[in-house]
Amino acid sequence: MSTPVIAITMGDGAGIGPEVVVGALATQTVYERCHPLVIGDARRLRAAARLMNVEVEVVGVDSVGDARFTPGRIDVIDLGLLPEDLPWGELSATAGDAAYQYIRTASELALAGEVQAICTAPLNKEALHAAGHLYPGHTEMLAALTGTEEVSMMLSTPKVKVIHVTTHIGLIAAIAKIEPGLVERTVRRGHEAIRASGVDAPVIGVCAINPHAGENGLFGEGEEEEKIVPALERLRADGIDARGPLPADTAFFLAGRGDYDLIVAMYHDQGHGPVKVLGIEAGVNITVGLPVIRTSVDHGTAFDIAGTGTAEVGSMIEALRQAAELAPAAAG
Template sequence: MLPSIGITMGDATGVGPEIIVKALADSDLYNICRPIVIGDAKILERAVIVTGSDVKVNAVKDVDEAIYVHGTIDCLDLDLLSKDIPFGEISPSAGNAAFQFIKKAVDLAKENKIQAICTAPLNKEALAKGGHSYPGHTEILAELTETRDYSMMLSAPNLKVMHLTTHVGLKEAINTITSERTETIIHLADQTLKRAGYKEPRIAVCGINPHAGENGIFGEGEEEEKLVPAIQRTESEGINVTGPYPADTLFFRAYRGDFDLVIACYHDQGHIPIKLLGIDEGVNITVGLNYGVIRTSVDHGTAFDIAGKNLADSRSMVAALKSAVELAPK
């Protein structure tokens, strides 16, 4: 049976509903998954009008009522919003609704009624004004799944990247990396890809310094202290992990197919190659969540400035849905 993918509508005043409607106009998606929107049917119907699409919205109260037929968008209707909510404005009700869509999706994933979650963007200010103060989707999902060790994976055509650190300064990132953190991320990478059907994932670890330290010539032995022990321990457990490799050649090698996933040490080291390959097709993925929950997301925000104008590009949503299918537990 095709995997069921729950698509959370995100902030109703942004472009989320529009990109969902545009993405689900693609009949190919119905050949690889069973998509169901978790949101508000009235808002989705408004997005159909905005985009000029000829699809219909099938409002349901239970996922068992969904029909999964191209041309009809199934929507698990939580009915939390007014159909006249303005486009492009901070709205506490939209922020609360965005949270409730995610909460419902997590409940469904825990019950195995959906196999992955794909999220449209939310607005952090609206989320807070709606009574839910979180930095973003990842932290909400971690709390709802009672998860401590999780990570972000970025995916672009022919390249997957996980990070040891993300939103911290470069000096702090290097200080934050530990052998234990490296070992945790290697395990998460291996487990995620194996659940997705990779028999023996090939994982490569980036060096911290130029040329991966060149045997101590560059840096202060960070590779030997923070990376090598974790690589050796996990390799001894049977994980196919190697490195550390110089970053200036590793991403090319991974792109051509030598590795299934690269572990980057800090934000820009991993983000630049992904976004160079195509920012419109980049996907943000949360891995390591309890209950086997996989979450993928578009790699952009609510775009309030173009909401309701039929200008939003749905390619990232299509890519996020395809990644959800690829990584859903098999």
């Protein structure tokens, strides 16, 4: 199968997105796995290259067909939406709108079959909202732009992978939203994604909602029996090795030592906290359920260091690696 084309969205131009994109694409091994095409602002990328002290040629192209995909050259579909004097590290509605437009363009290319995956640099939710794009984050935006009714967020590190039943909503709302159908669909999406990455029979640990998985009714109001157990029974009946409900603290410890291929977290912080302790420096965010593979760095815009040339690029390199690894199966 031919090398996948990966659309890399530049993220919020006032944050570290331009720097991590340039730094990653200055790494020759990236081009051995994929054909990277940036959707962003060529002038900002050139500024980032100077900050990062990397020798690359940033070339604006009009289409995927115009890109050369050669090391030392960064091909970019240049939307030219950022002013030359945009400050680094400051909230900007202009940068927020540009970040949305990069995602919109990448989604259109993906739906047209011109790119096989999307890899996103971080955006700033406050800037996005200031520009009038009222999405909780990348995951929900990509779902809307691709007409996808339901997706899941998966975080992947070298030690553990976790998929979330709920994400960007409050804790009380999350518990209310959790129900057997949603749990079942989330586990199935995760099972398919892990199989696509080369694990034939994934072992999946499903977290409980309450401490100690409810301790046989001592904690909570029976949420595990009502909201999780029926889903696990249906999944196991279909041959999916989904175990639980598990106390979350124990589940992540066991996953960290290799007992589980995937952990299912019930809400945002239940999954994000352990993942960021175990490997944020190489963490990757994967949106599961879209009609196109989407990966992302697992860090934010880091306004505090934006424009200093010190951004760590390892997560972007890993996000591109995983996008390239998953994309051929999606395109096949």
